[in-house]
Structure formats: C-alpha cells, structure tokens
Amino acid sequence: MSLAVRDLTIDLGGRRVLDGVSFDVPDGARIGLIGESGSGKSLTALAILGLLPEGAETGGSIRWDGRELLGLPDRELARLRGDDIGIVFQEPRTALNPIRTVGRQIAESIRIHEGLSKREARERAVAEAARVALPDPEHIVARYPHQLSGGQRQRVAIAMALACRPRLLIADEPTTALDVTIQAEILDLLLSLVDDDGMSLVFITHDLAVLSQIATDGVVLEHGRVVEQAAVPTLLTSPVSPVTQGLLRDATATLWRPGGLPDGAPGVGGQGQGGPV
Numbered sequence: 130m131s132l133a134v135r136d137l138t139i140d141l142g143g144r145r146v147l148d149g150v151s152f153d154v155p156d157g158a159r160i161g162l163i164g165e166s167g168s169g170k171s172l173t174a175l176a177i178l179g180l181l182p183e184g185a186e187t188g189g190s191i192r193w194d195g196r197e198l199l200g201l202p203d204r205e206l207a208r209l210r211g212d213d214i215g216i217v218f219q220e221p222r223t224a225l226n227p228i229r230t231v232g233r234q235i236a237e238s239i240r241i242h243e244g245l246s247k248r249e250a251r252e253r254a255v256a257e258a259a260r261v262a263l264p265d266p267e268h269i270v271a272r273y274p275h276q277l278s279g280g281q282r283q284r285v286a287i288a289m290a291l292a293c294r295p296r297l298l299i300a301d302e303p304t305t306a307l308d309v310t311i312q313a314e315i316l317d318l319l320l321s322l323v324d325d326d327g328m329s330l331v332f333i334t335h336d337l338a339v340l341s342q343i344a345t346d347g348v349v350l351e352h353g354r355v356v357e358q359a360a361v362p363t364l365l366t367s368p369v370s371p372v373t374q375g376l377l378r379d380a381t382a383t384l385w386r387p388g389g390l391p392d393g394a395p396g397v398g399g400q401g402q403g404g405p406v
C-alpha cells in the first residue's frame with residue numbers, strides 16, 4: 130500500500146503553514162521528513178492521520194492505497210489509524226496513560242480489533258513487549274509507565290503503535306527526548322521492526338544524522354515548502370539547498386555510530402564513544 134501526498138496545503142488561523150507539499154511513500158519505503166523547527170513536519174504527519182488542530186483548512190490530496198484521506202469522516206480516519214497507520218510521537222509520556230499498566234495499554238488496540246479475552250490480551254501484551262525487546266516481558270506488562278525508563282516507555286509506545294500490524298508507521302521525532310545511546314537503540318529497533326514487517330515508514334526529524342540511520346530518501350521542508358527531495362546519500366554528500374547544507378553542518382556534530390569518535394569531535398552527549406556515519 131502506498132501513500133501519495135500532492136500539493137498539500139494547510140491554513141491555520143488565516144496563515145498558510147503548509148504550502149504545496151508533495152511526496153510519495155511507495156510500499157515498504159522509508160521516507161524522512163526533515164527541516165528546522167516550525168517547517169511543517171508535524172502538521173504534514175497530522176494531516177495524514179486526520180489529526181489536524183480544530184479550524185485547520187486543507188487543500189490538495191493525500192491518497193492512501195488510492196483512497197483520498199482529506200475530508201474522510203472522523204470515524205473512518207479513526208479506523209484507518211487503528212488498522213493501517215500507526216504513530217509514535219516524540220514524548221512517550223504523552224502517549225501513555227499513567228494510571229494503566231503498560232500491558233493493558235499495549236493490548237488495548239488488539240482487544241478492540243480482535244475481541245480477545247482478558248487472558249488472551251495479556252498473553253499478546255507479553256508477546257508484543259518481547260517483540261520490542263522490553264526486558265522481562267512477563268513481568269514488565271504489570272508495571273506502570275512511571276516505573277519504566279524513558280527508552281523503555283518509548284518501546285511501549287512502539288509496541289502500541291505496531292500491535293495491530295499497520296502497513297505504515299509515522300514516527301514524529303521518536304528519539305529526540307532520549308539519551309544518545311538509547312536513541313541509537315530505538316532507531317535500530319524501529320529499523321528491524323519495519324524491515325521484518327515490510328512496513329512503510331515516514332520518519333520525522335530535524336537531525337540529518339538520525340535520518341541517515343533510518344531513511345532511504347529525504348524530503349527537506351522549509352517554511353511549509355519542500356526545498357529538496359533526494360536519496361539520503363545524495364543529501365549527505367551533495368546537498369543542493371542552503372537548508373540541507375545547514376542541516377548537514379548541524380548534523381556532523383551529532384553523527385554517531387558505535388565504535389570510535391569522529392575526528393576532533395568532543396564526544397556526543399558526553400557518551401565518549403561513537404564515530405561518523
């Protein structure tokens with residue numbers, strides 16, 4: 130199933146905040162939306178999910194598997210978000226309910242979709258927790274979000290997003306709130322899950338180094354417009370627009386891979402290890 134965004138415009142409070150954005154996410158592709166803060170990345174994602182703020186006016190087209198999403202009734206969009214499209218946000222705390230066990234939250238969407246009994250749902254929660262490599266899945270499902278680390282909470286949010294096996298995952302800065310070593314682990318996890326399932330991915334980031342680790346192609350946004358669109362290796366080696374060039378300069382300091390420091394780099398996030406991509 131593929132996603133096609135064409136000439137997407139969004140007006141908010143009389144201001145055009147997204148202006149003619151077009152890109153494709155072919156079946157199984159991993160696309161990155163990248164740009165500075167306020168460039169329109171999150172609104173693009175929210176438009177795909179049918180979750181734009183009240184009063185937002187849209188133009189253009191967003192087709193999922195050939196079907197127009199703009200203007201679809203809320204009920205249909207909600208069903209799509211459960212069945213076909215998963216979402217992971219930046220801050221797992223906001224995605225998780227503090228007074229429910231993580232197992233219950235992981236299993237919730239499966240219960241709704243598959244009408245499972247309480248026991249079956251618990252078993253599925255344990256299996257899904259294991260799939261995202263949460264430690265001691267049998268027991269961790271009985272814990273509450275505040276009893277987990279930030280990285281573990283993000284794994285729970287990923288398990289929730291993927292429990293119903295969506296065909297497209299939208300991840301909006303899913304590693305930004307995490308320490309750099311945990312960031313790398315979460316990126317690895319996302320990559321392997323997306324690969325295993327043949328899922329498509331729209332990954333939002335302001336960091337070209339992060340993008341280079343997960344996406345094959347990048348769409349660069351500035352002030353609500355696409356300024357460059359290319360394969361990630363091209364963006365890294367011969368960026369055309371000043372925006373991409375700036376993102377590359379900023380990214381160089383944070384490029385991180387296990388196994389050695391970049392020349393002259395002061396260490397990333399104080400971790401004292403890592404090297405250039």
Ligand SMILES: Nc1ncnc2c1ncn2[C@@H]1O[C@H](COP(=O)(O)OP(=O)(O)OP(=O)(O)O)[C@@H](O)[C@H]1O
Binds near residue numbers: 167168171
């Ligand atoms: N609810 C809203 N009401 C009015 N304007 C908004 C609203 N949400 C976002 N905007 C504006 O739309 C523009 C794009 O915002 P968006 O959140 O998509 O940017 P972004 O690239 O995701 O930034 P960030 O990396 O900071 O999340 C910004 O100028 C922002 O101020």
